[in-house]
Amino acid sequence: MSLLEPVFWLSVGAVLYSNFGYPLVLLAFAAPRRPAPRPEPTPDASLPSVAVLVAAYNEERHIAERVRNLLTLDYPADRLHIFVGSDGSTDRSIALLRDTASDRVHVADFARRRGKASVLNDLVMLATQDILVFTDANTSFKPDVLRQLVGHFVLPGVGCVCGELRLVGNGGDNQDHVYWRYERMLKYYESSIGALLGANGGVYALRRTAYRPIPADTIVDDFWISDASAGGGAALRLCARCGGLRIGA
Numbered sequence: 001m002s003l004l005e006p007v008f009w010l011s012v013g014a015v016l017y018s019n020f021g022y023p024l025v026l027l028a029f030a031a032p033r034r035p036a037p038r039p040e041p042t043p044d045a046s047l048p049s050v051a052v053l054v055a056a057y058n059e060e061r062h063i064a065e066r067v068r069n070l071l072t073l074d075y076p077a078d079r080l081h082i083f084v085g086s087d088g089s090t091d092r093s094i095a096l097l098r099d100t101a102s103d104r105v106h107v108a109d110f111a112r113r114r115g116k117a118s119v120l121n122d123l124v125m126l127a128t129q130d131i132l133v134f135t136d137a138n139t140s141f142k143p144d145v146l147r148q149l150v151g152h153f154v155l156p157g158v159g160c161v162c163g164e165l166r167l168v169g170n171g172g173d174n175q176d177h178v179y180w181r182y183e184r185m186l187k188y189y190e191s192s193i194g195a196l197l198g199a200n201g202g203v204y205a206l207r208r209t210a211y212r213p214i215p216a217d218t219i220v221d222d223f224w225i226s227d228a229s230a231g232g233g234a235a236l237r238l239c240a241r242c243g244g245l246r247i248g249a
Contacts, residue, residue: 051127088113163203
């Protein structure tokens with residue numbers, strides 16, 4: 001038997017396990033457990049301050065609507081601030097941002113393009129709020145998403161909360177294909193046993209104290225940030241009621 005034959009079958013087995021075996025094992029461990037209880041509604045006076053962070057590059061198609069969506073969320077205005085960092089944009093993104101005329105929107109115009117990781121690091125340095133919420137320029141939040149996210153932080157051991165991201169097309173057609181449904185299912189069951197590995201980049205929240213600066217060459221920033229918070233001993237949870245829509249590609 002050739003040496004390549006066992007390597008081939010091990011490779012096939014690894015692919016089959018990751019796509020079919022792992023979900024079955026995960027389901028077997030997670031099914032007997034009860035879902036984590038929903039947090040009780042938090043009175044406005046007790047809600048933490050929130051900074052929503054958006055790193056953007058040439059997002060003139062989405063940025064104005066993204067900011068409008070954030071400004072109209074159901075959250076006390078004096079406790080919600082929005083920080084947008086332009087990563088060397090060459091389109092009308094900055095001009096559109098400056099037309100928002102809100103003292104709750106803070107725009108950082110970085111002239112040199114350095115990458116998303118560096119922009120996020122700088123935005124975190126500018127923000128002083130208790131909870132950091134990360135999102136993208138082409139994402140839209142449901143009105144109550146911030147209340148739902150921050151509600152989980154009443155538990156001191158929770159450092160990061162991941163929302164549920166749904167994909168839609170520019171025309172509103174549903175692109176929530178089989179792969180993304182599969183991904184969401186895995187996150188749901190991983191969260192139920194305290195083994196969630198990473199957050200959805202379009203909608204997740206983090207305690208400011210759990211943030212760790214991202215290396216400048218980081219590609220998958222959402223995984224790095226959420227994994228670093230868990231590495232510091234803080235739990236990562238899924239909030240199935242924290243909805244966000246990602247528009248387009």
